[in-house]
Amino acid sequence: MDLNEYLIPPTEATRRRGPHDRIVMTSRIRLARNLKAVPFPGWGKKPDRIKAAEIIRPAVESLPEMKGCFAESLDNLAALDKQLLVERHLISREHAAKGAGSALVLNRDETLCFMINEEDHIRMQALLPGLQLKEVWGTISKVDSRLEKKVDYAFTTEWGYLTACPTNLGTGIRVSAMLHLPGLVLAEQINQIIQSVNKLGLAVRGLYGEGTEALGNVFQVSNQMTLGETEEAIVERLNKVLSQIIEHEENARAKLLEKKPKMLLNQIGRAFGALSNAHIISSKETMNLLSCLKLGVDVGLFPGVDRTLVDELFLITQPAHLQHNSTEKLGADERDLRRADLLRERLASVSRPLAELPGSPEAGGEAG
Numbered sequence: 001m002d003l004n005e006y007l008i009p010p011t012e013a014t015r016r017r018g019p020h021d022r023i024v025m026t027s028r029i030r031l032a033r034n035l036k037a038v039p040f041p042g043w044g045k046k047p048d049r050i051k052a053a054e055i056i057r058p059a060v061e062s063l064p065e066m067k068g069c070f071a072e073s074l075d076n077l078a079a080l081d082k083q084l085l086v087e088r089h090l091i092s093r094e095h096a097a098k099g100a101g102s103a104l105v106l107n108r109d110e111t112l113c114f115m116i117n118e119e120d121h122i123r124m125q126a127l128l129p130g131l132q133l134k135e136v137w138g139t140i141s142k143v144d145s146r147l148e149k150k151v152d153y154a155f156t157t158e159w160g161y162l163t164a165c166p167t168n169l170g171t172g173i174r175v176s177a178m179l180h181l182p183g184l185v186l187a188e189q190i191n192q193i194i195q196s197v198n199k200l201g202l203a204v205r206g207l208y209g210e211g212t213e214a215l216g217n218v219f220q221v222s223n224q225m226t227l228g229e230t231e232e233a234i235v236e237r238l239n240k241v242l243s244q245i246i247e248h249e250e251n252a253r254a255k256l257l258e259k260k261p262k263m264l265l266n267q268i269g270r271a272f273g274a275l276s277n278a279h280i281i282s283s284k285e286t287m288n289l290l291s292c293l294k295l296g297v298d299v300g301l302f303p304g305v306d307r308t309l310v311d312e313l314f315l316i317t318q319p320a321h322l323q324h325n326s327t328e329k330l331g332a333d334e335r336d337l338r339r340a341d342l343l344r345e346r347l348a349s350v351s352r353p354l355a356e357l358p359g360s361p362e363a364g365g366e367a368g
Contacts, residue, residue, distance in 0.1 A: 003081045004324065006070045007088070008110055014311035018130020022298050022307075023246050025178040025218065026089070027132045029140050029235070030125040032163045032172035036152040040164045041101075041117045049101025049117045056122055059150040060105045060114045065143055067108075074102040083320035089127070089178075091115055112143065119164045120172075122147075131242060133175060137235045160227065170227030175238045179245060182217040182295045183252035186267065193248060194219075200241060201225055216287035216314065221245065257299060261357050268296035269353055276347040278340040286317050286339060301353040313346060 007013075018024070034040055035055060039048045053073070061071050074082065074095070082096035091104060095118040103116040115123040124147075126140035154162040160170040168174070184190040194204045203224045206214040221242065223234050256264045271292035274281070294310040296302055315321060317339050323330050330338060 001070055001072070003070060003072070003077065003084070006106070007084070010312050010315045010321070011308070013088070013110070014315060015308050016129040018128060018132050020246050021130035023180055023249050024131040024242065025180055026127055026129055027136050028089075028125055028127045028176050028178070029133070029136045030123060030174040030176075031140060031144055032120040032161070032165075032168045032174070033122040033124070033144070033147075034154040034162055034164070035121045036154045038121065041119065041121060042164050046101055052121045053101050053103050053116050055151055056114075056116050057103055057105060059147060060116075060122075062150070063143060063146055065107060065112055065139075065146075066105060066114075069105055069107050071105045072103065073100070074104065075099040077104070080320055080323055084324060087315065087318045087320050092118060092123075094118055095123070112139070120168070131177065131239070131246070133177070133235050133239050133242070137175075137231065141231070167224065168226050171229070171231050171234065173226055173231050173234055174222055175235055176220050176222035177238070177242050179219050179221060179242075179249075180217060180291065180294065181219055181245070181249050182291050183249045183256060185217045186264070187252040187256055189248070189252055190219075193245065197221060197241060197245070200237075202238065202241060213284075215284060216291040218287075218291070253295070253299065257357055264295075264299075265301075265353070265355070265357065267292050268301055272296065272347075272350075272353055275343050276350070278343065280336045281340045281343065282336055283317065283319055283339065286343065287314065290314055290317075296353050300358040302350060303354070305350055309346065309350075313343065317342060 018027070035052055038044065038052050038055075041049055041052070044052070057071060060066060061069060082091070085091040085104070086093055086096050088110070090106060090110060090113050092115065095102065095104075095115045098117060101117050105114040105116070107113070111127055113125050113127070115125075124140060124143065126136045126143070128136050156162065161172040163169050163172050181190060181193075184193055197204055201224055203222050205220045205222070206218075221238070223238055226234070271289040275286070275289050275293060290310055290313055294307065294314075297305050297307050297310055316325070319335055322335050322338055322342070326338065
């Protein structure tokens with residue numbers, strides 16, 4: 001089966017909506033599991049990894065939630081296909097680097113994904129748009145229980161689920177949400193929020209997880225400890241923290257609108273100008289400018305513009321997606337040219353942002 005024919009088109013994928021999705025882009029829960037009596041991937045040799053995959057993959061494919069799934073060994077996927085999956089947050093960068101013995105199983109609507117032989121034998125994740133942690137937990141908990149009846153997990157009554165990394169020991173759960181926080185960044189409050197979140201035992205990371213930059217003002221917030229607390233308690237705790245972050249972001253946006261409207265108009269206007277007129281532009285600059293454009297749509301500066309347009313541009317301007325839509329091999333310089341061409345083309349029909357914020361006495365004109 002061809003991965004590119006299986007994946008949901010970007011236009012359709014970015015139309016999905018969920019609660020508080022102006023700020024919470026996605027909710028995700030990942031579970032780490034290992035097989036009993038089979039060496040963990042980091043210690044096992046190639047035959048061990050192949051043996052684990054031969055046990056896990058058919059068991060996963062037989063789950064009712066995975067009917068019609070895409071399943072493939074990583075060594076049969078092209079490097080570009082793996083990068084596409086990374087950019088869609090369906091597999092990790094670490095998993096993309098794996099070969100023989102590692103595999104992927106993905107369900108039809110891309111809400112359930114199994115990474116086989118990443119750091120652990122099984123890394124299963126459920127993903128939904130917006131703030132839906134409880135719904136995500138309900139889904140993945142059911143899938144995990146069904147899979148546990150088909151394969152023997154490495155588990156002890158003292159330590160819970162055994163994992164390759166001690167930080168995942170116990171429940172093996174990683175609960176996270178991807179947040180768009182331009183208000184807190186522009187209001188220079190983001191560092192304070194990150195420090196507060198860290199004190200609560202949660203981690204704040206960049207767009208692609210640990211060790212990555214918060215491109216486009218996108219941050220991942222997740223639990224750090226997995227031992228000594230139930231899965232439900234972890235989900236509830238993170239849900240409460242995320243609700244507070246949402247409130248802080250909404251307040252930051254409201255204060256910027258009230259106290260610093262010209263600064264906000266300037267940031268959004270300059271971002272639109274650069275994106276719609278550039279002839280060479282990097283991925284990093286694009287994501288940061290699109291963040292401002294998305295904020296402009298959210299606060300009403302682009303009447304009639306659907307936020308889906310910006311969400312789609314976030315995805316299709318990334319390197320692998322650009323390469324996928326090209327008939328020839330692109331180097332970094334060529335990607336910067338193609339990215340600019342794409343942005344100018346897609347934004348050509350978008351009118352300049354309003355010169356005043358909606359609701360202000362002089363609102364209604366266009367920027368000169």
